[in-house]
Amino acid sequence: MQRDTLVFDLINQELQRQRHGIELIASENFTSLQVIQATGSCLTNKYAEGYPGRRYYAGCEIVDQTEQLAIDRLKQIFNIEYANVQPHSGAQANAAIALAVLQPGDRTLGLDLSMGGHLTHGSSVNYSGKTYEAHFYGVVKETGLVDYEMLEKQARELKPKLIICGASAYSRDWDYKRIRAVADEIGALVWADIAHPAGLIAKGLLSSPFEYCHIVSSTTHKTLRGPRGGVIMMGKDFENPFGQKDPKGNIRMMSSLLDLAVFPGTQGGPLEHVIAAKAIAFGEILTDEFLVYQQQVQKNAQAMAKAFMDKEYGLVSGGTDNHLMLIDLRNKNISGKKAEQALVKADITANKNMVPFDDKSAFITSGIRFGVPAITTRGMKEEHMGFVVDSIDKILMNADDEVVIASVKKQVNEFMTQFPLYPEL
Numbered sequence: 544m545q546r547d548t549l550v551f552d553l554i555n556q557e558l559q560r561q562r563h564g565i566e567l568i569a570s571e572n573f574t575s576l577q578v579i580q581a582t583g584s585c586l587t588n589k590y591a592e593g594y595p596g597r598r599y600y601a602g603c604e605i606v607d608q609t610e611q612l613a614i615d616r617l618k619q620i621f622n623i624e625y626a627n628v629q630p631h632s633g634a635q636a637n638a639a640i641a642l643a644v645l646q647p648g649d650r651t652l653g654l655d656l657s658m659g660g661h662l663t664h665g666s667s668v669n670y671s672g673k674t675y676e677a678h679f680y681g682v683v684k685e686t687g688l689v690d691y692e693m694l695e696k697q698a699r700e701l702k703p704k705l706i707i708c709g710a711s712a713y714s715r716d717w718d719y720k721r722i723r724a725v726a727d728e729i730g731a732l733v734w735a736d737i738a739h740p741a742g743l744i745a746k747g748l749l750s751s752p753f754e755y756c757h758i759v760s761s762t763t764h765k766t767l768r769g770p771r772g773g774v775i776m777m778g779k780d781f782e783n784p785f786g787q788k789d790p791k792g793n794i795r796m797m798s799s800l801l802d803l804a805v806f807p808g809t810q811g812g813p814l815e816h817v818i819a820a821k822a823i824a825f826g827e828i829l830t831d832e833f834l835v836y837q838q839q840v841q842k843n844a845q846a847m848a849k850a851f852m853d854k855e856y857g858l859v860s861g862g863t864d865n866h867l868m869l870i871d872l873r874n875k876n877i878s879g880k881k882a883e884q885a886l887v888k889a890d891i892t893a894n895k896n897m898v899p900f901d902d903k904s905a906f907i908t909s910g911i912r913f914g915v916p917a918i919t920t921r922g923m924k925e926e927h928m929g930f931v932v933d934s935i936d937k938i939l940m941n942a943d944d945e946v947v948i949a950s951v952k953k954q955v956n957e958f959m960t961q962f963p964l965y966p967e968l
Contacts, residue, residue, distance in 0.1 A: 562964045563956045564890035565931060566921075569739065569867035569914025570711075572768045573921065575827060576967055578820045582770050586816035592806060594629075606815040613818050616825035620745050623753055623778050625798045628821055629805050629813040630773030633738045633762035636805075637663040638670060640758055640775060643797075643804035644705055644732055644785075647674050652697055652731075653707035654689070655679035658899045659859075659869065661711040661736060678703060682899050687860035688715060695725045702729045708756070709736030712896050712912050714848075714863035716740075716749050723755035732784070734758045738773075740865045742766025742916070745828055746837045749865060753778030758801070766840065766866055766916050768833075769824025770817050775801055836919065840866050843915040846925040850932035859898055859910070867914040871898045877939055879908030885942040889952040891935060921962035930958060 561573070574582075586606060592599040595607040595614075610628060617626040630636035645651070651671070653664035658681040662669040665677025678701050680694040698706060706726050708717055719735060726733045735752035741761040743749045752759050759776045763769040780798045787795045806813070827833055844863045852858055857871040872882060879895030886893055897903075898910035915923075918931070934951050941947040 558965065558968060560890075563959055564892055565934070565955055565959065566917035567891065567893040567913045567915070567931075569894075569912055569916070570762075570765055571914075572764055572766070572916045573964060574764075574768060574770060574820070574824065576965060578770055578823050578827075579965075581820035581823050582816055584816050584819065586819050587814070589815050590812045591815050592812045594802060594806070606818075609815065609819040609822055610813070613822035613825060616822060616829065617774060617776065620825060620828050621751070621753060621776060621778075623776050625777040625780050625801075627775040627801055627805055628772075628818055629810065630760075630775060631810060631814060631817075632771065633736070633760065633773040634663050635809060636760040636762075636773035636775050637661075637736060639801065639804040639809045640734055640760055641671060641675065641705075642808050643800040644734075644758070645675055648676055649705070650676045650678060650701055650703040651705045651707060652678050652680065652694070652701060652703040654710050654713070655681050657897050657901060657905075658682045659710040659713040661709065661738075664707045664709070664736065682713075682860075684900055687899060689713070689717070691718060691721055694722065698725045698729055698731065703731055706731050706733050707736065708733065708752070709738065709760075711739065712867070712869045712910075713739075713860075714844075714858075714865055714868050715860050716864045717752070719750060719752045719755040732757045734760070736760050738762040739765055739867065742768065742828070742833075742837050743841065743865055746834045748837055748841055757781070757797070763821050763824060766837070767824060767828060768836075768916070768920065769827075770820035772814070772817050772821055774821075775805065777801075839924065840916055840919045842925050843919050843923060843928055844868065846928040847913065847915060847932060850928050854932065854936055866916050867912060869896060869898060869910055869912050871910050872939070873909050875939060877942055878903060879911045880906065881942055882911045882939055885938050885948065886935065888945075888948045889934065889938050890955050891931075891938065918962075921959075921964060923962060 589606050590600045591603045591606050595611045613628040614626050654660035656666045663671050666672045683690045733756045735756040738761050740749050763772040780796050782794045783797045783800050789795050844866050848863045848868050859869040883895040895908040896910045896912040897908045901909045903909045937951050
């Protein structure tokens with residue numbers, strides 16, 4: 544068979560782009576080489592609808608073992624009773640949770656997308672806003688912190704069936720205990736989406752949601768540093784509060800509803816090659832080295848935040864507890880869109896992002912989001928954050944000057960040679 548040089552040439556171009564640039568997209572990271580190898584393995588050939596020991600296809604004896612290993616390791620990481628590792632993505636995991644616990648038209652309460660929330664938490668352009676009656680809480684304008692009083696007021700007035708906590712652009716820890724207290728008061732379930740801070744939670748550096756939230760979802764990339772995918776978890780299984788019964792007339796456990804919502808509810812065959820890569824990543828997370836890595840993520844984020852504040856950039860909430868920061872650029876007279884476009888010309892990748900109480904559209908935005916997991920994986924420490932922030936500042940203050948941008952790009956490319964990426968490839 545003839546080698547498809549066109550596709551493989553493009554893959555090599557992407558490898559070079561990743562090697563030469565500074566990756567600051569908070570949702571991205573660099574997996575280990577063994578995760579890449581598993582993702583590209585022969586397991587991609589295997590259909591395995593169902594679950595380990597309960598498949599609809601023959602020949603699943605081996606993939607049963609890899610999937611069970613992923614489940615067992617994930618349960619060990621978070622000290623939990625239940626895990627489903629089949630969701631193809633975080634959005635797929637979230638869709639399955641909604642299917643398991645909601646009926647069309649049921650009320651939900653989540654963090655507003657414009658305040659740092661996520662599309663799948665009720666946005667009007669997403670299934671979660673089209674299928675369910677979505678309501679929102681926000682952040683306090685003066686502090687940028689979650690407005691728990693607003694959340695409690697909304698919960699008591701609306702009595703949603705499901706309260707959602709978690710975000711895609713929020714740099715602070717969460718008060719899961721306070722959210723659970725109001726949920727219990729009104730009889731709601733609590734779902735925590737920890738896609739962004741999961742790696743920090745895994746190593747005890749941020750609050751764990753498992754004691755207080757009924758259901759937890761996450762991606763497996765981002766701070767968990769695994770392949771692209773999603774998971775659903777519960778600290779403890781419990782009887783579903785909706786009275787749904789199995790064929791024998793017994794009340795179904797919530798784990799059963801969640802499993803059925805993933806398959807056959809929202810997905811067909813699981814990606815067993817990706818699940819094997821998840822198992823490898825989960826094994827890496829269980830090591831002491833991963834704790835050191837997550838500690839460095841926190842240190843780098845705080846050093847970067849301080850460097851930005853020293854240059855009078857407006858950080859939403861005034862800092863960060865996790866791996867990311869959201870910057871309001873309005874005092875710098877540049878939009879998020881223009882900032883993103885200028886930075887990418889210098890091989891610095893970040894994403895425009897709305898800030899709370901933004902006066903620009905989601906296509907323009909007043910903000911930009913930065914995250915440090917990928918550059919920390921490359922080996923950067925606190926002392927390197929000054930160069931990164933200086934480079935960003937030069938670009939943003941000279942966004943129309945192609946000479947300055949070209950000069951910074953050259954400096955960035957030279958700087959990144961210190962941090963080899965996949966030298967084996």
